[in-house]
Amino acid sequence: MDNMRKPPSTIFNSLRFKLITGLMLIMLPIVLFLIYTNFYSIQVVRNQVAQSNSNMISLYTGLIDKSLADIDNYLLKYASEVTGLHVLDRSPEIDIDLYKLERIWQFKQLVNNVTYYEGLDYFFIYSPINNDLVFAPKQTGSADADNQPIKDAIVSLIDDGQSAESFQTGRWSVFRVNKKDYLLYIIKVGGLYIGAGVNTQDVTGPLNLLDLGADGRALLVDGNHKPLKDESFFREQGIDLSYTPKSYRLSGFDEGYLVIGEHSGKGDFGLVAVVPDQSILQKLPYLQRIISLIAAGTVLILLLAFYFMRRVVLRPINRIVLAMRRIKEGHLEMRIAKKPTSNEFELMNEMFNSMVTDIQKLKIDVYEEQLINQKAELKHLQLQVNPHFFLNSLNVVYYLAQERKYGLIQELSLSLIRYFRFMFRSHTDHVLVRDELGHTKNYLNIQKIRFPGSLTYAITVPDDLLDCCIPPLIIQSFAENTIKHAINTDEPTHIEISIERDSRNDEERLHIRIRDTGMGYEDEMLEKLRQEIKLTTEEGEHIGIWNARQRLRLLYGGQAIIGFSNDNGAVVDIFLPIMKG
Known part of the structure; x- marks a missing residue:
């Protein structure tokens, strides 16, 4: 930390000063903007007028659609119920009198019914095969007099295949005749x-x-949003009659008109209302210009303020957040690069990098400790039910059965049963000395049968210590270590286990000694054991000794001692506080 560069003391580089200045640049335009709150009244009035006219247009469009739907239904009903229509769909030469009578009857039917529909001008039936048009106008309609151009246009439209395709069958379309x-x-x-x-x-x-x-x-437009009247007016004003239902848009030169429209559900046309914006904002044009300038200035200032805040505050914070995310993903080598920034951020970056370095080192240490703990736990479980030990024992049973040594088989089976019964319940922190020694005897008896003539053992313990408590497997683990490293088939190995009281240092302790007559510890190994240097390897070698030390340290703290020495073989001395069961 002594190597940290001292931040400049100038107040202008302070985060507080920069934040206050930035907030002032943002708040001052907002305060000025609030003074001219009438700006919102323009939009409110415009929205209210647009909404009112939109509702009215929707209402009129609905009424028009309803009238057109009534006519639709009548024609569909007429086409399905009138049985004489097929007479007009064949040549009159078949029966000219019947053809004429049917034509007259159809004309009268249509003329009689055309008066029932408001806005309807005429019905018609056209037979292309006979080039014959039955035209039934309403007597009070515009098509009652001088209707020959309408008839010709209808015949021309139907006979012209391309023109007919532009009209959707079963839909209302705009049809222009003589303007x-x-x-x-x-x-x-x-x-x-x-x-x-x-x-x-x-x-x-x-x-x-x-x-x-x-x-x-207020007018109708066709499917291409072209007006059906006053075309010159809309062209001169530059008004585009395109619309979005249930909304409005400004159009025309200087966007001086509101365009509100609704599309018909019955045909390819729509109803549009065009409202001059000046009539809505009659007394607000001057204020509108002032507010527009203020709004434009506010937007510019906000952009500058945002750029200022982004450069001074957001970028440094973003660098810290980015580094934190990378570290969360496991990239502990990530550091925040040194770049010119405020005093506070420089200090934060340096402290952050320092803490990440400490965390990285701590995580490595914890990770290594976890690996060792996992290996120790795995080895401990393996020691509890050692597959090699189990298979070797079964192998011994097999060979004893071949030699019909049933007495040894019974003895071995009984020892195995007691051995595994103890293993399956030895998950507590302490067991009685008598139980631990019984378990150790079972284990050594199994090994005696496995190595006949190569192993002997002796166990001595006062009766008053049999009910003391010790960690499970603490004796059996060292006995097993002797079997693993000291057993020699060329000459027998003797294991001696003794437990007695130790009254030295004004405190009674339990003294457990496991010694054998093997080769003893090598000098280098003995020195490492005495200095409590970790001897574990990747293969888990010597994990039992390290595990025993760890267990005793966790259970007794500094009150438990393990000593290693050589005395015509390996000697292990364990001193524990006396605990009665």
Whole structure:
């Protein structure tokens, strides 16, 4: 930490100063902006007018669609119920009188019914095979007089295949004749075409009652959003009549008009209202310009403030967050690079890098300790049920059975049963001395049968110490270590286990000694054992001694002692506090 560079003491490089300055740059425009709260009234008024007119347009569109739906239903019903239509769909030469009578009857039916539908101008039936049009106009409609151009246009439309394709069968489409616009509906029944026409001026008549301002308009548009009247006005004002239902848009030069529209559900046309923006904001044009300038200035200042905050605060914080994420992912080598920044962030970065270094070192130490603990635990479990020991014991049973030494088989089986019974219940911290010695005897008896003539043992312990408590497997582990390293088939090995009281140092302790007549410890190994140097290897060698030390340290702290020496063989002395069971 002594090598840390001292941050500059200038106040202008302080995070506090920078934050206050940045917040002032943000808040001052907001305060000024709040003074001109009338800016919001413009949008509120505009939204209210747009919503009101949108609701009205939707209402009128619904009424128009309902009227058109009534006509649709009538034509569909007419086409399905009138049985004489097929007469018009064949050559009159078959029966000219029947053809004429049927034609007259169809005309009267349509004329009688056309008066029942408001806005409807005419019905018609056209037979392409006979090039014959039955045209039934409403007597009070615009098509009652001088209707020959309408008839010719209908025949031309149906006979011209390409023009007919532009009209969707069963949908209302815009149909223009002599600068008059109609909504035309056609359905095909066999070889006949049955349809109806509605004058758009009659449909949009009620829209003239809407108060849309001096230059406001309400009109129908076709599927391409082209107006059906006042085309020159919209062209001169540069108004685009495209619309989004349930919303509004500004159009025209200087966006001076609100365009509100609703698409018909019955055909390829829509109803549009165009409202001058000036009529909505009659007394607010001057204030509107002032507020627009303020809004533009506020946006610019906010952008500058954001850039300022990003450079001074957000970037340094982002570097710290990025480093923390990398460290969370396991990249402990990650460090925050030194870059020019505020005093506080420089200190934070240096402290962060220092702490990460300490954490990395600590994690490595903990990781190594965990590895050793895991290996010790694994070795401990392996010692509890050693597959090699179990298989070797079964192998001995097999050979004894071949030699029919049933007495030894019984003795071995009984020792194995007692051995495994103890192993399966030795998961407590302490057991009685008599139980530990009994377990050790079972183990040594098994090994005596396995190595006949190569192993002897003796156990001595006063009766008053049999009920003392000691850690499980603490004696058997060292006895097993002797079997592993000291047994020699050339000459017998003797193991002596003794337990007695030790009254030295004014404190009674339990003294456990395990000694054998083997080769003893090598000098280098003995020195390492006395210095308590870790002897564990990757293969788990000597893990039993290290495990015993760890267990005693955890259970007794500094009150337990293990000593190693050579005296015509290996000697292990264990001193434990006396604990009665």
